[in-house]
Amino acid sequence: MDKIYSVNGPVVKVADTKSFAMQEMVYVGKKRLIGEVIRVQSDFTTIQVYEGTTGLMPGEPVTSTGAPMSATLGPGIINNIFDGIERPLKKLEEVSGAFITDGADVSSLDTEKKYPVTMTVKTGDKLSAGDIYCTCPETPLITHKCMLSPLSKGGEVIWTAENGDYTINDVVAKIKAPNGAVEELTLCQKWPIRTSRPCKNRLPITKPLVTGQRIVDTILPVAKGGTAAIPGGFGTGKTMTQHQLAKWCDADIIVYIGCGERGNEMTQVLEEFSELIDPKTQRPLTDRTVLIANTSNMPVAAREASIYTGITLAEYYRDMGYHIAIMADSTSRWAEALREISGRLEEMPAEEGFPAYLPSRISEFYERAGYVETLGGKEGSVTIIGAVSPQGSDFSEPVTQNTKRFVRCFWALDKSLAYARHYPAINWNTSYSEYTEDLADYYNKNVNENFMKVRQEISNILVEENTLMEIVKLMGTDVLPDDQKLLIETARAVRVGFLQQNAYHKDDTYVPLDKQYRMMKLITDFYVLAKKALSQGVNVDKIIGCGWIEKLIKVKYDIPNDKIELFDEYEKNMKADMEALTGGAGA
Template structure:
């Protein structure tokens, strides 16, 4: 409902205005109630109540709003509309569809006070029931399906609030056919009418069963992540890095190529040109899993840096609630939040206007709690309807000046189990993804090894550990090289540096803008590394036989290693390359 087109009922009166923070008097409200502020009906949320003074954070620009204007309370918390139509849609931070608002205003420049439902209330969907009259259902059970997009089948659920935990009810009526989201598709014997549309408060986690230990990786198609620092389906990861180090591109790569069923991408306080790139690219990109448009399984939430700061604080909750809804259907969801630092800055601004006691660097004292609440909604779950689903959360962090000791990065580190640290020096050397292999880590590695052993190669953990050892040794040797130069090292250490260079350049480095190299499946990731290891093994055998290191590193086959990533028919290419390396090195002795 557009508040600009209705008469606002004077439940309360504005007392003061400080940016997005407004205080009202005589307002009968509860914490987190949604209210409409001023003559234009600007959307806001109650964040503090002290006596007769109610403090509201407004999700829109408040210039021109003054004391004495009315405030209307809806009596409901901030909720999102859930149902068919969430995918292939671009929302702002409070789930207003931007294309609908643009059409409503007949302009890309939106007026204040304009609102629209999160999903189309008039569009009809083809509903196919999966239950019959007389069947018993519990909360969260699937009663039917809707073809939401060419890729995703939407599953219509019994709302969690329709029944108590453990309670069941009998289906007394169910119909198939075309319905809009507000029409009844089934009835229960307790009088509940089931519709395709649900509402859920964003700050409350949707009910789920037991959280399981994840044992399957979220494959990203990026060698450094899948190979060295894997994340599990249902896991949490952070991507911290200074300006220009590639956080946004890295997250866009994950959104494009991860093997999740559903992608929720949150642009939280990022530059408008970066979100424009996402909005323009995603509809054009083919889904590597299905060949259909990538947007057919994607929801975008755009809250750019020039949008109201209060809506930025709520956009991550909007995104995680949509992710939980698809998790309840049994889907694997990947959520990208870019970036949580901008979210924390929004909290800091609101907190300072509330005159709360500041914590470290001015952030609110509850920063760690809010971050924990957000990341804890990720996980691999046994859903209440018996299905299994997961939410993997990857949050970018933008520490000022690349200082990883600042509060947002440090508090995030205590929560997440996968840390992909971006390095400005690597980015300056045009090494992308600029994930520093010395500072990054994954606590999922051991629990995911059985999957890689079964599905990729039996010696996956051993080959990966060999690469880690070589890179560690290179890091130690580089300190010596800085002092005495490479030529002063023994020949075996010079050879180690050469092998490490190929691991860095041919394996860890990946071109996001190359049609072939932008995505690397696990088999190819493994074969590239074993090709480099073949050279390592043959080269050290030749060195022990007395062949000078210069002759070993000068064989004709070696430059071809750096071209492995761009080969489409890679298996035959790598088999031939391994044979050539072996033959040419052995000819030396």
């Protein structure tokens, strides 16, 4: 029997053994703690343990499972709260109370609950990997589609169960492989969390993830199947921005990974999510949400695994043809877990003590996003939105810089904006999105043919304002010519009226794309008319004094989302007012 040689925090060594393979899941000690083999040498095998190792002693047994660290995939994932290694926290509380005991043995999914199963295949049908053989309603919003595992060789259906109620481990079909082997199909399957699930094709990214947040949808869009990072210091609103995106984005399913966050913050997230009502269906948001909670006081190795658990669950639902959005909060805490384990393994540290393989681990995670054609021939996507918590708001630190290399959308949160109560506190000057060109056709076809043109005009106003503000800080606005004073006032309407959004206002918390376009167009039309008035000799103070800047700022509240036609009246009145100013100048 293999026995523990040494214990160093979550890192355990076994001497003189050839029983274990790399990345194999093992049980460690008398409590049978869950662990994973992370290094195999001729004299020592090194294991990282995903539970607390307090009280673990040399000489205790280590047992092989012969399988990699895997997630159980089946009905019961949605509307559940898991820890970093897919153990349900509600079930753990029943077994061990408010504090999780080490070695608590609970199944990932409820093995006793029965689901009303509808078979979608019959005897004689041929099945290959990714094909659906039965369905069942998982929640009122999500239908679970049981698929043949990508690991299966497929074959001919030789038996199916009747439609009815079954548990996840009941056999509902049998298939005969070409070599004659018979495979029994249940409602669940296992998949190694560190291996991405295969797909038939990766498709081009052409559709936006519509969030209803103006600065995201219009200025810095993220695509379905894309990647985005939200870096920001303490108190800049990373978690709240992710909450708003989770609540309103047009993904079918949300996977929220609380990775190493404070316990009280994670509790708040769990409570808020359970109370939120999905605005599209008027059902609880948890009916299409999976929560993975790994707080800062939980074992550090499980924090490292939580990211992989979350992305594996997301890929599983993607394979059913759903669009998934992952909120990872925060990848910096995950990187810190890598650093701690690397230190205990006595590996050579790289920048700021992080392991040399930090960039490759970050890229592995973000590369699992994508818009794909599944093995079953459906379209699905996984969009990853990861929060980054750079210490002291220093964006030059390794996690932020390496994340920036592998994501195509960078929403940099600004402390000064957050402290000025400008939310979302995304700094439009230091942020960027590389999806703008990819999504141009979608916006022009589905919103308005001039959408990208008007968006560019708004962006130009913001860029020019940023340049002028350097002069304003030194000299004040009085030295500026009239056209530049006008630009600064118009930019204020863009910043306060368009980019700033009120999550507590019924019409401003979520704004449809057509209203976003009309708001932008109203601002650019005003700017064109005002410049024309300036060229005809109207004083800039008169233009500012006519009150339209304030109207542009308040239009987000004054025009309800379901009465877009009111913009026509605004445009008509604005044109009349501007012409009146010009007429006065001519006289």
